[in-house]
Amino acid sequence: MTTPQDIPAPYVLAYSGEAVTPRLIFTPDPLSGELRLSYHKPRPRSDWHRGVLLARTRTNRRGQVMWRMLNRHRQQECMAKGLCQVCAGPAADPATGRIWWVITETGWRGTNDSGGLTNAPPTCRACIPASLRWCPQLRKSAAVYTVGGYESAGVLADLYEPGPGGMPVFTGDHNRFVGWEEFALLPYALATQMVVHLNDMALIEHGADPRETLLLTS
């Protein structure tokens, strides 16, 4: 029998050897003077994105594949460039320019405009059948869409509060969505995933077992 170990791990997944233990501290923001989350030895050019501190991670793909975790760098890269989370190739359909996207219940929050928010990067058409077959999460609940466009909406983050001596105290708020307009929260957040807003979505297939009904003919 073939097992997930026999297939290449999706590009976006994290590896055990990539984990970094963060040395966090609250320090005054050089611009506003207000406290914000930082590292003991900050790298101003790479540690922040739009005012939020980014979780550090290695990108060496060493150790064991963490099948339920996304690597922060590769997740951000896929979102920024519209790359397939499985093969890292372009996720846009060459014929239509629309982007193939697999949506699951857990990685999705609908918005009022018939679009929605997700932290799952796109999946190119060629990689969709194998993804649906192998990913336990997708097997439970998945719908395949093409989307006309998407934009950066915010991050998933862990939230901290300043304790004595600027030591960060974890609030217990894990994987919380923080939008770019939530200026009061951004300085207290450690971002682990980028979140995008999808629009102009067209449902291609949906079902309890999408493998049976998914028709991806060219």
Ligand SMILES: [Zn+2]
């Ligand atoms: Zn792909």
